[in-house]
Every structure is written in C-alpha cells, then in structure tokens.
Amino acid sequence: MPAANGMPNSAHGPQKSCFPLSLDNINPKxxxxxxxxxxxxxxxxxxxxxxxxxxxxxxxxxxxxxxxxxxxxxxGQHPVTYFRQVLALCDYPELIESGKAEGVFPSDVIERARRYLAAMPGGTGAYSDSRGAMVLRKDIAKGIEERDGFPCNPDFLYLTDGASQGVHAMMRLLLRDDKDAILVPIPQYPLYSATLALYGGHLLPYYLHEETGWSLSVDDLKSQTYKARSEGRHVRALVVINPGNPTGQVLSVENQKEILEFCRDEGIVLMADEVYQANIYKQGKTFTSFKKVLSQMDSKDVTLASMHSISKGFYGECGRRGGYLELMNVNPDVVSEFYKLASINLCSNLNGQICMALVMNPPREGEPSYKLYxxxxxxxxxxxxxxxxxxxxxxxxxxxxxxxxxxxxxxxxxxxxxxxxxxxxxxxxxxxxxxxxxxxxxxxxxxxxxxxxxxxxxxxxxxxxxxxxxxxxxxxxxxxxxxxxxxxxxxxxxxxxx
Amino acid sequence: MPAANGMPNSAHGPQKSCFPLSLDNINPKxxxxxxxxxxxxxxxxxxxxxxxxxxxxxxxxxxxxxxxxxxxxxxGQHPVTYFRQVLALCDYPELIESGKAEGVFPSDVIERARRYLAAMPGGTGAYSDSRGAMVLRKDIAKGIEERDGFPCNPDFLYLTDGASQGVHAMMRLLLRDDKDAILVPIPQYPLYSATLALYGGHLLPYYLHEETGWSLSVDDLKSQTYKARSEGRHVRALVVINPGNPTGQVLSVENQKEILEFCRDEGIVLMADEVYQANIYKQGKTFTSFKKVLSQMDSKDVTLASMHSISKGFYGECGRRGGYLELMNVNPDVVSEFYKLASINLCSNLNGQICMALVMNPPREGEPSYKLYxxxxxxxxxxxxxxxxxxxxxxxxxxxxxxxxxxxxxxxxxxxxxxxxxxxxxxxxxxxxxxxxxxxxxxxxxxxxxxxxxxxxxxxxxxxxxxxxxxxxxxxxxxxxxxxxxxxxxxxxxxxxx
Missing domain, CATH: 3.90.1150.10 (Aspartate Aminotransferase, domain 1)
Structure with a gap:
C-alpha cells in the first residue's frame, strides 16, 4: 500500500489554496x-x-x-429489556422461525415480533411507507388515544429519525425567507436556533420568566408577535417545549389553553416539542399533551405538529434514532406536500420505528413481560x-x-x-x-x-x-x-x- | 372516548380557510x-x-x-445472515452476557458483537460521535483500504442514514443561492433534482449518450460548465453516479481519470455516488472507486465526496438506513463546518452504522461464518x-x-x-x-x-x-x-x- 495519498496531510496540514472549498465560499448559513x-x-x-x-x-x-x-x-443506564428483545427478533427473525427463540424470549415478545414482521413485507430490511410502517403507526396511534382519550388517525403520523427530523421538516415546510419568523422560547434547545439559521428564518424570542419557575407568559407571545409584524415579519409558528429543555418547567393546562387560543387567534402553527412527556418529577405536576387540550376546547382550528422521541423518557434509546410527528388540522393539499417531503428521504430507520411503537404501546398488565417492564x-x-x-x-x-x-x-x-x-x-x-x-x-x-x-x-x-x-x-x-x-x-x- | 376531535374530518374533508397553512404560503421550494x-x-x-x-x-x-x-x-430477498446475527446481539447484549448466545450464534458473530459493544459506551442505545462510532469507522476505513489499496483516515468518514443524507449534507454545504449550479447526469436519480430544488441551487444537466451505452463525455461537462459560467453561474460540484442509476453503465478508469482532471482543472467538487459498487453484471467490467483513481494520479488536488450505502449491493438493507460519506482533500476549517452540520443531527442510527461496518468488513476466510456468508x-x-x-x-x-x-x-x-x-x-x-x-x-x-x-x-x-x-x-x-x-x-x- 502506498504510503501517502495526499489525504491525511492535505486535510490536516496547512491549507492549500488549490482546494475549491473555503470558509469564504461555502453556504454562509x-x-x-x-x-x-x-x-x-x-x-x-x-x-x-x-x-x-x-x-x-x-x-x-x-x-x-x-x-x-x-x-x-x-x-450506563440499562435499556428496557422488552424493547431490546423485540428489536433483536425483528432483526433476526430466524430465531423465531427455527424455534430457538422459545424459552429464551418471553412469549409476548415473540408474539409482538411475529405480528410486526407479518405486517411489514421485508421486515426491518425494507424501506417502509415514507411515513413509517402502518402496523407501527397504528400501535402508536393506539398509545396516543390512550394517553389523551381522543382519536388518533395514523395517516397523520410521520415516523422520524428522532424528533430532530420532525423539526427539520417543519422548518423546511414553513420557512420561505428571512421575513418568516418563528417564536422560540429563551432559553431554548439549540436545535431551534440552528435549524432556523440553516433554513434561513428569523428567530423571534420570547423569554421564559426564571423568577417564577421559567414560566411562559402569553402576553409576551403577543407583544413579540405584534412587534415583529410591525417590522414586516410573518410569524409562522410558535415552538413550545413541554416539559422544558433546558428549563425543566411543566406547563399547566390553563397555560396550554391560553397558548392554543393565541395560536388560533393569530393563525400561528404550534410546534409542540413533547419529547420529555414521560419525565415528570415534581409532586402534583402531570404532563398533558397539547393535542388533548386542543381536543377539549370548543374551537379546534389550531394547526398543531406534536413531536415525540424514543431518545428521552425513562427508556433513553438515543442511538436508535426514532420519533414521530403528528399533524393536526392541516389542509389535505399541504399534507400531500409534507408527505412528498418525507418521501424524498425514503423513510426513517425501521429499528427506530419499531422502538417508537413499543414506547407508545408497551406490555400490558397480565402479559408475561409486564412485571419486568x-x-x-x-x-x-x-x-x-x-x-x-x-x-x-x-x-x-x-x-x-x-x-x-x-x-x-x-x-x-x-x-x-x-x-x-x-x-x-x-x-x-x-x-x-x-x-x-x-x-x-x-x-x-x-x-x-x-x-x-x-x-x-x-x-x-x-x-x-x-x-x-x-x-x-x-x-x-x-x-x-x-x-x-x-x-x-x-x-x-x-x-x-x- | 369522544367521537370527534375535529382531526380526521378537518384534514380529509373540505378545506377550511381558517387553517393557517395553504399551498400559497408554504415554502415554494x-x-x-x-x-x-x-x-x-x-x-x-x-x-x-x-x-x-x-x-x-x-x-x-x-x-x-x-x-x-x-x-x-x-x-422477498433474504438478508445476509451474518449481518442480522451481529445486529441482534448488539441490540440485545443480554444474550451474550447470559451465555445464551453460545451454540445459537457462531463464535465470530459473538466476537464481533462483543468487540463493537466494548468500544461503544451505551451500545446501540447511545448517541455516538456525530460522525459515527470510531470502532465502526475504523472497520469501514479498513474495508476502503482493502478495496483501493490506499490509506483511509476514519476522521474523514461520516456515517449517514443512507447515502441520501450525505447528498443532503453536501447540497447544504455547497449551495448559497440559485446562481450556484451542480452538474447532474441526465437521466438522473431524482434525489439530485429534489435536493437541488429544496436547497435552492441550479441543476446543470449533462446528457449521457444512450446510443453508446449511456456513456459520459467530458466534453459535455466542459461545454455545459463554460456556458453556465458565461451566464453568471458558479459551478460548484459534479455528480457522477457509478454504476449508473437509472442507466446502469459502469465507467472505465480512463473516463474516471478524465473526469477527475476536469474537476481539478475547473475547481469543481466531485460528488461520487458509488452506492452500486457491489452490483456489476457485465463480463469484463469492474468497479473502481474515484478515490482509487484519484490516489493513482500525479496531481491529487481534487475535492472528493464519495458516498456509499447499505441499501443496495447484494445485501439490500434499505430499511436500516446506513451509509457513509468520505471526504478527501478538504481544508480543515471546512471539515469543521461539515462536522458541525453532522452534530446538529446528533448522529445517524447505530444499527445502520453497524451494518455499514459489516458490509465493508465482512467475515474473512477461515472464520466460522465465512462459508455461509x-x-x-x-x-x-x-x-x-x-x-x-x-x-x-x-x-x-x-x-x-x-x-x-x-x-x-x-x-x-x-x-x-x-x-x-x-x-x-x-x-x-x-x-x-x-x-x-x-x-x-x-x-x-x-x-x-x-x-x-x-x-x-x-x-x-x-x-x-x-x-x-x-x-x-x-x-x-x-x-x-x-x-x-x-x-x-x-x-x-x-x-x-x-
């Protein structure tokens, strides 16, 4: 093997002006x-x-x-056993077919893997529908229905490689130019500022009030929106992270209702980052989804994109890259464009898709795996x-x-x-x-x-x-x-x- | 459960003008x-x-x-057994720890999974380095070195969710505005036209010659480039798909050398889509990577992004979403920007990363799994x-x-x-x-x-x-x-x- 191909040196050594790319000519965004x-x-x-x-x-x-x-x-956190067992069987179905899984894996694990594999031609080795495999979206829809007490239509669920990909897709859909602004909480999770920079939109800040437990004031949303509009900006969406990242606050239903009313009255899309929905520590606090609060309101005309992930919660399956985005109240022709956007990326990874379905539809009481889970x-x-x-x-x-x-x-x-x-x-x-x-x-x-x-x-x-x-x-x-x-x-x- | 939450109707039924998003106000790209x-x-x-x-x-x-x-x-194509066995053990390491894998999985499968897990804190459940886990990038680098006979530095390998993500990242890096053009073969794989539309660049076509087996003429590249420049465009990159998609042709080394010389002389980045490198059918034809041809040339000043995938070849692991992009001859400050771009997406999925490493570093002669593989x-x-x-x-x-x-x-x-x-x-x-x-x-x-x-x-x-x-x-x-x-x-x- 020749000793040098120019690569490690040229990329690590002094800059050579003969390479076409430099900080001066790459995309400034x-x-x-x-x-x-x-x-x-x-x-x-x-x-x-x-x-x-x-x-x-x-x-x-x-x-x-x-x-x-x-x-x-x-x-060092240990993964949830049930999730990993189902994933292993879906990756290597031969264990089921040969009978070797019996006795090694609980019967409900085998049953779950069998059910998924039967409904996914090509299993984890094939591209699924661009939105994700239907059998998995149905399981997730079931979990959302049980969480909220309202119906969920799997046609509006998009399985994503982590919630980040959902944020990317929404930014891509919404942002036309730097007149388009998105309301983002400060402090914020930097994915929002980064994607706004990449897609060329304007970050319109609203400050959380640290002295009252990082509380969110709808008056701030209003004043920022009106100010931005007076400067010629189009306020397209509001990002709410609940429970908060990095701030850890959990919103009250009353506050959520006000936020939804604000979005409805101002024609602003709500991007609800709800990836920490299973992480509540404070006595008396509970998570309520924006979808549930919206479904309970008299007027439901708010366009909502609710995002979830397998990376957080108690399961913390970060490396698997799974998540979902649920659209609500979007015109069908816009849904078609969103679907096309998903198709350009073919589909999210099936292993992450399966794990998302397991998170939303875990073992039930009475099933062999329930106790350990x-x-x-x-x-x-x-x-x-x-x-x-x-x-x-x-x-x-x-x-x-x-x-x-x-x-x-x-x-x-x-x-x-x-x-x-x-x-x-x-x-x-x-x-x-x-x-x-x-x-x-x-x-x-x-x-x-x-x-x-x-x-x-x-x-x-x-x-x-x-x-x-x-x-x-x-x-x-x-x-x-x-x-x-x-x-x-x-x-x-x-x-x-x- | 209430019968209606407004969602299925509102998204499937007649358009309601009260929803804020319409075809007229979403991103036209x-x-x-x-x-x-x-x-x-x-x-x-x-x-x-x-x-x-x-x-x-x-x-x-x-x-x-x-x-x-x-x-x-x-x-209905059957997956490669070895790949799935290693993946199953990485997803559920308990099979190794408990000794239950012995006798069910070949010893080299267990050994491989053990080696990967030992070098990846948190295994498949944790975010890896934004570029991918080092142990996997090293295995891939080894495979690239064996393929080409030239060194490969894993610091310039980026593991991606399929090759598509590598194309997205390059488009993002290169395209500043619609004056920036990228040479794309016609017929082309529509990922290129789609990403050019999304990132706002100009598709500069070069036509493959059907009458001579979809051959690629460097004269066409030149005339298109000069014409585009005379119209005020900046030609940033050339896409070559080898073997061709949808056209199936395999380039000769002589042709590849001419292409690289063109890129060098014109300061144009080469995006080499080499995802079909294992799919050669015609007697006498072989795949040679652009990296190898470039490494053999006297002058190596061509910026190259070479892309590969686990979705094609004989393995066809589409649903797993794995791939890599190798950068060559890029200034370190631009590499840093590319690294940052990868970091905003956290990392590609670990299951796909592992499979890419298995594709590039498969079982060796003498190992228990070799014969079946x-x-x-x-x-x-x-x-x-x-x-x-x-x-x-x-x-x-x-x-x-x-x-x-x-x-x-x-x-x-x-x-x-x-x-x-x-x-x-x-x-x-x-x-x-x-x-x-x-x-x-x-x-x-x-x-x-x-x-x-x-x-x-x-x-x-x-x-x-x-x-x-x-x-x-x-x-x-x-x-x-x-x-x-x-x-x-x-x-x-x-x-x-x-």
Missing part, C-alpha cells in the same frame, strides 16, 4: 448555525479523554462525565427523580448560584453570578463568561456542561445546563468535585457580583 | 421538489393494493409488483445477474423498445417509441407520454415502474425505469404480463413512431 450541545467544550472533552486513555493526561480525574447531552445509556420503568423513573432532587440541592447550595427546581425533563439550568474578575478574564479570552466557567469546570473536574450562552439567555445573566444523568453511584463524587471547583473559582476570582 | 420514485403512480399502486386486500378489486392480478424502487427485501453473497449476485440478463432480453424483444444492457446497478431503462395516438391521448390527460404508459402498465398488470420523465431525459425521448428485483420464481409471469400489456397497448394505439 452553515457557518451561522451553532449547536453548543456538541460544540467546543465537548470537542475539548474528547481530547482530554484521549489523553487519559493514552496515559498522557496529568488531570486529577480519570473519567470524563458527559453532562452536556441527554444521552443516558452512554452513562413495570419494574424497570419504576426503577428508572425513581432514580431520575432522586437524581434531579439531589442535583438541585447541590447546585442551590453554591454561593452566587440559584437553581429553579426541575419539574420535568432531564436537566438543571442554574444561574451563576460571576465575580467581576472572572468577567474580565473571560472578556480577555473573547469568550462568554459562562463558557469561561464551563471550560474551567471541564479542565478541573472532567464534568462536561453547556454554557447558557449556547441556549441564549436574558442579557446580563449567566447559566449553564447540566443533565441529571450522572449514575447514582457517582453523584456524591461529582457533587464533591463540582462544589470544590466552584469554591476554588470564587477563591481565585473573588465574591460573585450581586 | 417544497412544492417545486419532485420525487417520482415515490410519486403518483406508487400512491395509486397502494390504493389498488388496498382494494385487493379488501376484496374490492376487479383487477386481473392479485399482487402489486413494486419495480419502482431498489428495495429488494420488500420483494460467501455462499449467500454468490447466490444473491448470481441471481441478480440472471435477472438483469433476462429482463434486458424481454424488454429488447418489445416492438418499438430499445434497451441498453445494464452493466451494473439494479435497473433497466428502456426507451419506448410510442404510437402517435398514444402521444395525443397522453396530451389530453395533461401527463407526460411515458407517465401515461406506466400508469396503464400499472392498471393492467400491477407492475409499478417510474416514467422516464421523473428522471429527466433527452427532449422528445420516452423511457421508463424498472428494477431487476422481481423474484426469480415470478420473472416469467411478470415478463408475460409485460409483453401482453405492450402488445395490447400497440394494438390499441397503433404502430410506434420511428
């Missing part, structure tokens, strides 16, 4: 888009991880703790709750830090008041002050978080987002590292500003 | 994009299929034969070859039809000369003449094909594309139906035009 959840701090964390692995690290820690992203199984679910949800409470307590104990209690989702979003000297030091590095803090946190402790600036935040405030996903056996150690880091930081830079 | 492979004829085929299933059909056939799309397992591969490739030859013979026998011999890929693309009366009848329906032919073919025989107009074609010529994937047990019957239909069509509309 790509440069504009930012995604802090996998940004500079994570890239640095991977470098440190490599240094540790190759024995070249002088860091006082041996492991990197990835708290930047809701990726529970990466941190219910135990796993309870144990995972209890553990997430304990961790949310403990993390909130630790963060609240830090000097200069206030942390809204996470009612749901997988994150805490503390506000940090930073010492003046730290603000000045950050300024010198050309980075946002919370980036400066999070970067040092990584270098000193191996804990990876995301600076609040990556989510956008109210001017003059600083935050960071951390997941609640540190394994329970490690939470004490991580809390200790975090407290020590914070105290050292204050010792170095002085008392926080008030 | 979505309306412009077309994807005939899953267009109107397929939607009609599904209707007929439903009618047959519910006993309401009066058609003279009992099954729909989907020859519109390269989806082999949908038509080699048998399955040979048997599938032999069968595809027999079916390509037989289909070509059938199509060539039809009056007024000429069909270039498919040297590779999964399709035949016959040219049909239509009777004058048929052209007139088509005109009355407002549809392209080849659509008119394919639509009747479906209605009369249940065979689903794609009209040549969906791929674009030389003005005044008519074609259709059919896959070679009809199962061998059915090829005689399908050929009989096709011949009868064609003869009846001519009997009805008269002799074809010359």
């Amino acid at each position: 790509v440069k504009e888009a930012q995604y802090a959840v996998r940004g500079e701090i994570v890239i640095r964390a991977k470098e440190i991880e490599d240094e540790i692995a190759s024995g070249k690290s002088d860091k006082p820690f041996k492991t990197i703790m990835y708290c930047n992203i809701g990726n529970p199984q990466q941190l 219910a135990e796993e679910r309870q144990s995972l949800l209890d553990s997430l709750k304990r961790r949310a409470i403990k993390l909130h307590k630790t963060l609240s104990s830090l000097e200069g830090v206030t942390c809204t209690e996470p009612e749901g989702a997988l994150y805490a979003m503390p506000q940090i008041r930073l010492p003046k000297a730290a603000l000045e030091a950050a300024k010198k590095t050309g980075k946002a002050p919370d980036f400066f803090y999070c970067k040092q946190l990584l270098e000193e402790t191996g804990i990876v978080t995301v600076p609040g600036s990556g989510f956008k935040q109210e001017e003059g405030t600083f935050h960071f987002r951390t997941t609640i996903l540190v394994p329970e056996k490690d939470t004490d150690e991580v809390a200790k590292r975090l407290v020590k880091f914070h105290n050292d930081f204050l010792a170095k830079y002085g008392e926080p500003e008030q | 979505v309306k412009e994009a077309q994807y005939a492979v899953r267009g109107e004829i397929v939607i009609r085929a599904k209707e007929i299929e439903d009618e047959i299933a519910s006993g309401k059909s009066d058609k003279p056939f009992k099954t729909i034969m989907y020859c519109n799309i390269g989806n082999p397992q949908q038509l 080699a048998e399955e591969r040979q048997s599938l490739l032999d069968s595809l070859k027999r079916r390509a030859i037989k289909l070509h013979k059938t199509l060539s026998s039809l009056e007024g039809v000429t069909c270039t011999e498919p040297e590779g890929a999964l399709y035949a693309m016959p040219q049909i000369r239509l009777p004058k009366a048929a052209l007139e009848a088509a005109k009355k329906t407002g549809k392209a003449p080849d659509f008119f032919y394919c639509k009747q073919l479906l209605e009369e025989t249940g065979i689903v094909t794609v009209p040549g107009s969906g791929f674009k074609q030389e003005e005044g010529t008519f074609h259709f594309r059919t896959t070679i994937l009809v199962p061998e047990k059915d090829t005689d019957e399908v050929a009989k139906r096709l011949v009868k239909f064609h003869n009846d069509f001519l009997a009805k509309y008269g002799e074809p035009e010359q």
Whole structure:
C-alpha cells in the first residue's frame, strides 16, 4: 500500500489554496448555525479523554462525565429489556422461525415480533411507507388515544429519525425567507436556533420568566408577535417545549389553553416539542399533551405538529434514532406536500420505528413481560427523580448560584453570578463568561456542561445546563468535585457580583 | 372516548380557510421538489393494493409488483445472515452476557458483537460521535483500504442514514443561492433534482449518450460548465453516479481519470455516488472507486465526496438506513463546518452504522461464518445477474423498445417509441407520454415502474425505469404480463413512431 495519498496531510496540514472549498465560499448559513450541545467544550472533552486513555493526561480525574447531552445509556443506564428483545427478533427473525427463540424470549415478545414482521413485507430490511410502517403507526396511534382519550388517525403520523427530523421538516415546510419568523422560547434547545439559521428564518424570542419557575407568559407571545409584524415579519409558528429543555418547567393546562387560543387567534402553527412527556418529577405536576387540550376546547382550528422521541423518557434509546410527528388540522393539499417531503428521504430507520411503537404501546398488565417492564420503568423513573432532587440541592447550595427546581425533563439550568474578575478574564479570552466557567469546570473536574450562552439567555445573566444523568453511584463524587471547583473559582476570582 | 376531535374530518374533508397553512404560503421550494420514485403512480399502486386486500378489486392480478424502487427485501430477498446475527446481539447484549448466545450464534458473530459493544459506551442505545462510532469507522476505513489499496483516515468518514443524507449534507454545504449550479447526469436519480430544488441551487444537466451505452463525455461537462459560467453561474460540484442509476453503465478508469482532471482543472467538487459498487453484471467490467483513481494520479488536488450505502449491493438493507460519506482533500476549517452540520443531527442510527461496518468488513476466510456468508453473497449476485440478463432480453424483444444492457446497478431503462395516438391521448390527460404508459402498465398488470420523465431525459425521448428485483420464481409471469400489456397497448394505439 502506498504510503501517502495526499489525504491525511492535505486535510490536516496547512491549507492549500488549490482546494475549491473555503470558509469564504461555502453556504454562509452553515457557518451561522451553532449547536453548543456538541460544540467546543465537548470537542475539548474528547481530547482530554484521549489523553487519559493514552496515559498522557496529568488531570486529577480519570473519567470524563458527559453532562452536556441527554444521552443516558452512554452513562450506563440499562435499556428496557422488552424493547431490546423485540428489536433483536425483528432483526433476526430466524430465531423465531427455527424455534430457538422459545424459552429464551418471553412469549409476548415473540408474539409482538411475529405480528410486526407479518405486517411489514421485508421486515426491518425494507424501506417502509415514507411515513413509517402502518402496523407501527397504528400501535402508536393506539398509545396516543390512550394517553389523551381522543382519536388518533395514523395517516397523520410521520415516523422520524428522532424528533430532530420532525423539526427539520417543519422548518423546511414553513420557512420561505428571512421575513418568516418563528417564536422560540429563551432559553431554548439549540436545535431551534440552528435549524432556523440553516433554513434561513428569523428567530423571534420570547423569554421564559426564571423568577417564577421559567414560566411562559402569553402576553409576551403577543407583544413579540405584534412587534415583529410591525417590522414586516410573518410569524409562522410558535415552538413550545413541554416539559422544558433546558428549563425543566411543566406547563399547566390553563397555560396550554391560553397558548392554543393565541395560536388560533393569530393563525400561528404550534410546534409542540413533547419529547420529555414521560419525565415528570415534581409532586402534583402531570404532563398533558397539547393535542388533548386542543381536543377539549370548543374551537379546534389550531394547526398543531406534536413531536415525540424514543431518545428521552425513562427508556433513553438515543442511538436508535426514532420519533414521530403528528399533524393536526392541516389542509389535505399541504399534507400531500409534507408527505412528498418525507418521501424524498425514503423513510426513517425501521429499528427506530419499531422502538417508537413499543414506547407508545408497551406490555400490558397480565402479559408475561409486564412485571419486568413495570419494574424497570419504576426503577428508572425513581432514580431520575432522586437524581434531579439531589442535583438541585447541590447546585442551590453554591454561593452566587440559584437553581429553579426541575419539574420535568432531564436537566438543571442554574444561574451563576460571576465575580467581576472572572468577567474580565473571560472578556480577555473573547469568550462568554459562562463558557469561561464551563471550560474551567471541564479542565478541573472532567464534568462536561453547556454554557447558557449556547441556549441564549436574558442579557446580563449567566447559566449553564447540566443533565441529571450522572449514575447514582457517582453523584456524591461529582457533587464533591463540582462544589470544590466552584469554591476554588470564587477563591481565585473573588465574591460573585450581586 | 369522544367521537370527534375535529382531526380526521378537518384534514380529509373540505378545506377550511381558517387553517393557517395553504399551498400559497408554504415554502415554494417544497412544492417545486419532485420525487417520482415515490410519486403518483406508487400512491395509486397502494390504493389498488388496498382494494385487493379488501376484496374490492376487479383487477386481473392479485399482487402489486413494486419495480419502482431498489428495495429488494420488500420483494422477498433474504438478508445476509451474518449481518442480522451481529445486529441482534448488539441490540440485545443480554444474550451474550447470559451465555445464551453460545451454540445459537457462531463464535465470530459473538466476537464481533462483543468487540463493537466494548468500544461503544451505551451500545446501540447511545448517541455516538456525530460522525459515527470510531470502532465502526475504523472497520469501514479498513474495508476502503482493502478495496483501493490506499490509506483511509476514519476522521474523514461520516456515517449517514443512507447515502441520501450525505447528498443532503453536501447540497447544504455547497449551495448559497440559485446562481450556484451542480452538474447532474441526465437521466438522473431524482434525489439530485429534489435536493437541488429544496436547497435552492441550479441543476446543470449533462446528457449521457444512450446510443453508446449511456456513456459520459467530458466534453459535455466542459461545454455545459463554460456556458453556465458565461451566464453568471458558479459551478460548484459534479455528480457522477457509478454504476449508473437509472442507466446502469459502469465507467472505465480512463473516463474516471478524465473526469477527475476536469474537476481539478475547473475547481469543481466531485460528488461520487458509488452506492452500486457491489452490483456489476457485465463480463469484463469492474468497479473502481474515484478515490482509487484519484490516489493513482500525479496531481491529487481534487475535492472528493464519495458516498456509499447499505441499501443496495447484494445485501439490500434499505430499511436500516446506513451509509457513509468520505471526504478527501478538504481544508480543515471546512471539515469543521461539515462536522458541525453532522452534530446538529446528533448522529445517524447505530444499527445502520453497524451494518455499514459489516458490509465493508465482512467475515474473512477461515472464520466460522465465512462459508455461509460467501455462499449467500454468490447466490444473491448470481441471481441478480440472471435477472438483469433476462429482463434486458424481454424488454429488447418489445416492438418499438430499445434497451441498453445494464452493466451494473439494479435497473433497466428502456426507451419506448410510442404510437402517435398514444402521444395525443397522453396530451389530453395533461401527463407526460411515458407517465401515461406506466400508469396503464400499472392498471393492467400491477407492475409499478417510474416514467422516464421523473428522471429527466433527452427532449422528445420516452423511457421508463424498472428494477431487476422481481423474484426469480415470478420473472416469467411478470415478463408475460409485460409483453401482453405492450402488445395490447400497440394494438390499441397503433404502430410506434420511428
């Protein structure tokens, strides 16, 4: 094999002006888009991880703790057994056909895989309908009906490679030019700012009120909408993330109703990001879907796109990339265009499609797998709750830090008041002050978080987002590292500003 | 459960002007994009299929034969056993941990799954690096090195949900506005015209020469490029599909070298769609990757994006959605932007990633699974070859039809000369003449094909594309139906035009 093909050198070495692509001539929208959840701090964390692995690290820690992203199984969370059993049989049906699955897999697992395979010609190896396999959409529709108590038509369900793909599709459908604006909560999940940048739309911010538990005020939606319109913008859609990411609040039905009325009155599409619907921790709080609230209202003329995912909840099947988008109240000719858009991507992956159906239609009481499934679910949800409470307590104990209690989702979003000297030091590095803090946190402790600036935040405030996903056996150690880091930081830079 | 939530009615019934979205206010680029492979004829085929299933059909056939799309397992092709075994164990590692896999799965399957799981924290349940899991990219790099005899750096491999996602990412990176043009072969795979429409670029056509086996002339590339430049366009990239889709030709190394020289001299990025690299049928023809040809050239300054997929070849794992894109000769700051773009989508699905690694690094001679793997591969490739030859013979026998011999890929693309009366009848329906032919073919025989107009074609010529994937047990019957239909069509509309 020849020693050089020009590739590693040319792509890693000094820039060669003879290559046609440069930062000056690629699509500027790509440069504009930012995604802090996998940004500079994570890239640095991977470098440190490599240094540790190759024995070249002088860091006082041996492991990197990835708290930047809701990726529970990466941190050791066990998958739901039933899901994996059905998936394995769908991937390798020979185990059923040969009879080898008997005795190794519970009978309801075999039955489920058999039912899916019988209704999907080519099984997991064939492209399905662009919206997803009908047998799976029917199971999901059943789950949605049981959740809400209202009918669900599988013709309006689109199975997607994670909820992100649903967001992409909606942005693609809605955005014509930079006069088109979408209302996005601040702080926001950066997928929204990134896709708005990529599709060339305008991010119209509405601020969540941290002092009242990151509450959402419809008056803010109105004032932002009217202001934007007076500036010539078309407000196409409103994004609501419930439970909130990164903010963790759970909306009340009363609030949801107001939001829907706002959308109806203003002719604005509601994009409901409901991927954390199974993650509720606070006593007395419950998740209610926007679809349910809308279905209960007298006037139902709101166009709604509701999105869900297999990546979150207690199941956390991130790597499988499954999700759905349900359309409601869309004209048939627009539905046809959305269907065509899905067809250009052929279909989402079948393994993720199946897992989405299992999430929405899990084992039932009386079925052989139910007991284990219910135990796993309870144990995972209890553990997430304990961790949310403990993390909130630790963060609240830090000097200069206030942390809204996470009612749901997988994150805490503390506000940090930073010492003046730290603000000045950050300024010198050309980075946002919370980036400066999070970067040092990584270098000193191996804990990876995301600076609040990556989510956008109210001017003059600083935050960071951390997941609640540190394994329970490690939470004490991580809390200790975090407290020590914070105290050292204050010792170095002085008392926080008030 | 309340009987109505407004949804099925409102989305299926008469249009209600109160919904905010209409064809007049959605993104016009979505309306412009077309994807005939899953267009109107397929939607009609599904209707007929439903009618047959519910006993309401009066058609003279009992099954729909989907020859519109390269989806082999949908038509009964058996998956490669080794791939499915490894996938099942990766989805449900408990089989390994409990010892239950022993004796049921070959030892090299267990070993492979163990190796992958050990190197992927969280296994198939966790997001991987945005480019794909390193252990899998390393296996793929190894396969590319063995294929080409030149080094492959896994840092420049991006694992994607099928090759389509790689095309999307390149279009996104390259296209700034409608002055940016991309050279696309005509006939083309409609993913290219669709993504160009969606991302707002200009499709700059170069025509393949049907009379010389759909050959590619670099003179055409030059004249189109110079003409486009004189009109103020920026020619950013050249798409080459090798082996060709829908055209089936396999390029010679000499031709590939000329193409690369053209790209180098003109500063044009080469997008090499090489998803049919394992599908070669014609004696004496072999697949050579553009990367290999480029690596052998004196001057290697060509920016190349080479794309591959698990959906085609003899494995045909369409539903799994796996693929890769390899970048070569790209400046590091542009690579960083491409990496960021991948990060916004988090990662491709792990099941598809694993399958791509298995395709590129299959069992080796001497390993327990090798014999069965080699048998399955040979048997599938032999069968595809027999079916390509037989289909070509059938199509060539039809009056007024000429069909270039498919040297590779999964399709035949016959040219049909239509009777004058048929052209007139088509005109009355407002549809392209080849659509008119394919639509009747479906209605009369249940065979689903794609009209040549969906791929674009030389003005005044008519074609259709059919896959070679009809199962061998059915090829005689399908050929009989096709011949009868064609003869009846001519009997009805008269002799074809010359």
